Amino acid sequence: MTEHDTQPWPAPLAEGPLDATVTIPGSKSLSNRFLILAALSTQPVHIRGLLCSRDTELMIGALRALGVTCTQNDDDATDVTITPPADGVFHGDTDVYCGLAGTVMRFVPPLVLFANGPVRFDGDEQAYARPMKPLLDGLCRLGAHVEYHGEEGYLPFTVTPPTTLESNRRPVVKIDSSASSQFISGLLLAASRLPNGLTLRHTGRKLPSLPHIRMTMEDINAAGGAVEMTQRGEWTVEPRALTMAQEITVEPDLSNAAPFLGAALIASGSVSVPNWPAHTTQPGGLLPAILHRFGADVTLDGTSFNELADCEEFDDRYCGTLTVRSDGAIRALGELDLSAAGEIAPSIAAIAVFADGPSALTGIGHLRGHETNRLEALVREIERVGAHAHELADGIAIEPAAEGQLHGAVMASYADHRMATFAAMLGLRIADISIEDVQTTRKTIPDFTGLWTAMLAQHE
Ligand SMILES: O=C(O)C1=C[C@@H](OP(=O)(O)O)[C@@H](O)[C@H](O)C1
Numbered sequence: 378m379t380e381h382d383t384q385p386w387p388a389p390l391a392e393g394p395l396d397a398t399v400t401i402p403g404s405k406s407l408s409n410r411f412l413i414l415a416a417l418s419t420q421p422v423h424i425r426g427l428l429c430s431r432d433t434e435l436m437i438g439a440l441r442a443l444g445v446t447c448t449q450n451d452d453d454a455t456d457v458t459i460t461p462p463a464d465g466v467f468h469g470d471t472d473v474y475c476g477l478a479g480t481v482m483r484f485v486p487p488l489v490l491f492a493n494g495p496v497r498f499d500g501d502e503q504a505y506a507r508p509m510k511p512l513l514d515g516l517c518r519l520g521a522h523v524e525y526h527g528e529e530g531y532l533p534f535t536v537t538p539p540t541t542l543e544s545n546r547r548p549v550v551k552i553d554s555s556a557s558s559q560f561i562s563g564l565l566l567a568a569s570r571l572p573n574g575l576t577l578r579h580t581g582r583k584l585p586s587l588p589h590i591r592m593t594m595e596d597i598n599a600a601g602g603a604v605e606m607t608q609r610g611e612w613t614v615e616p617r618a619l620t621m622a623q624e625i626t627v628e629p630d631l632s633n634a635a636p637f638l639g640a641a642l643i644a645s646g647s648v649s650v651p652n653w654p655a656h657t658t659q660p661g662g663l664l665p666a667i668l669h670r671f672g673a674d675v676t677l678d679g680t681s682f683n684e685l686a687d688c689e690e691f692d693d694r695y696c697g698t699l700t701v702r703s704d705g706a707i708r709a710l711g712e713l714d715l716s717a718a719g720e721i722a723p724s725i726a727a728i729a730v731f732a733d734g735p736s737a738l739t740g741i742g743h744l745r746g747h748e749t750n751r752l753e754a755l756v757r758e759i760e761r762v763g764a765h766a767h768e769l770a771d772g773i774a775i776e777p778a779a780e781g782q783l784h785g786a787v788m789a790s791y792a793d794h795r796m797a798t799f800a801a802m803l804g805l806r807i808a809d810i811s812i813e814d815v816q817t818t819r820k821t822i823p824d825f826t827g828l829w830t831a832m833l834a835q836h837e
């Protein structure tokens with residue numbers, strides 16, 4: 378146990394305008410999709426730049442339990458080779474531990490359709506509150522059997538594979554995915570292996586995180602699959618043998634870049650992130666526009682954000698250095714619909730605490746079912762430092778306080794990586810902020826405190 382596990386971590390105050398470059402580790406969402414697709418592939422896949430954090434370790438643990446060979450390079454754990462079981466059949470009669478990782482608890486159970494025995498799923502106690510039922514109902518429609526060991530619709534549970542998969546016609550699965558896009562992604566990722574593919578319909582009114590569903594579709598199609606959105610809220614997947622490229626590189630996690638890029642606004646100065654993809658399926662790709670709306674100057678390799686869309690130099694594969702500059706004056710957002718990118722809401726909320734007026738983040742009611750009830754947690758932590766916030770039916774309204782009214786506090790992190798990074802962002806401008814259990818950031822960032830202090834050491 379380190380000191381950080383027991384003592385709140387004193388979040389550093391910015392000593393002056395930043396002039397920093399930060400290299401962001403691989404994307405959680407891409408890493409865990411590539412791992413699943415590699416496990417379903419017909420040949421070994423070499424993944425470079427894999428995120429090495431709790432959520433990817435849990436995914437690797439899950440795949441190993443199912444009989445997939447995952448070999449990490451001794452000198453570089455981000456370099457991994459995945460070899461699916463020789464006959465493509467996953468091992469049953471095993472246990473999968475999901476921790477608090479949505480991508481593990483929603484992407485792995487569909488693999489059990491192709492296993493030779495039941496698989497038991499469990500996770501952290503806090504994971505027992507995360508919705509699972511629409512995904513598991515979908516698996517039951519495909520012939521699996523689900524037994525709940527606690528409350529119906531939640532972890533822990535056992536999935537037993539069907540004795541045979543329906544093979545005379547294409548199954549139609551209808552689920553309400555308004556609580557999480559990951560139900561759709563999980564079913565799509567596995568569906569190419571079904572004898573007749575799948576038609577999947579979303580029956581709810583709202584669907585969050587559409588970029589993450591587009592990411593799923595793009596990754597499946599790049600692996601030789603054939604998935605399309607046939608109409609709003611309906612997808613078809615053709616039966617296909619998936620063959621991923623033999624080598625694939627993971628983009629940096631653009632959502633995890635949000636606290637660092639946001640620091641340029643809160644602390645003033647500039648923060649640069651190399652290897653920023655000009656085109657991406659990650660929802661963090663929306664950050665340049667949002668930070669620009671807050672008043673920052675945003676450039677990719679020197680080209681200003683306003684010109685990026687028309688710039689022919691930036692083809693689909695272009696990666697450059699994204700730089701965010703600010704004099705510390707932050708414009709309020711008014712209302713911002715974040716339904717496409719709910720996972721960056723805590724970072725956007727931290728910036729909004731220092732804006733020149735109120736901001737409302739909407740379209741994110743489903744954040745109540747994330748790692749913690751993030752809307753409730755954000756309101757509580759914003760009030761704790763002396764600013765004001767309240768919950769909306771589908772979001773949060775933030776009212777900044779005059780700087781003299783803001784004060785330090787011991788901030789709770791709720792076992793939520795993004796609540797911990799949110800608190801560190803507040804600590805850039807508010808003295809005497811410390812953060813309980815900052816190591817919870819290991820869910821998706823291997824060394825958050827190291828990266829954060831290194832960023833702060835680079836100032837004007
Ligand atoms: O598919 C993915 O990789 C993710 C989808 C989103 O989930 P929700 O739709 O539940 O918000 C996002 O918030 C999560 O961090 C990652």
Ligand SMILES: C=C(OP(=O)(O)O)C(=O)O
Nearest residue numbers: 477478479480720747748
């Ligand atoms: C919601 C998140 O994670 P998960 O993949 O566990 O759903 C997140 O990282 O913000």
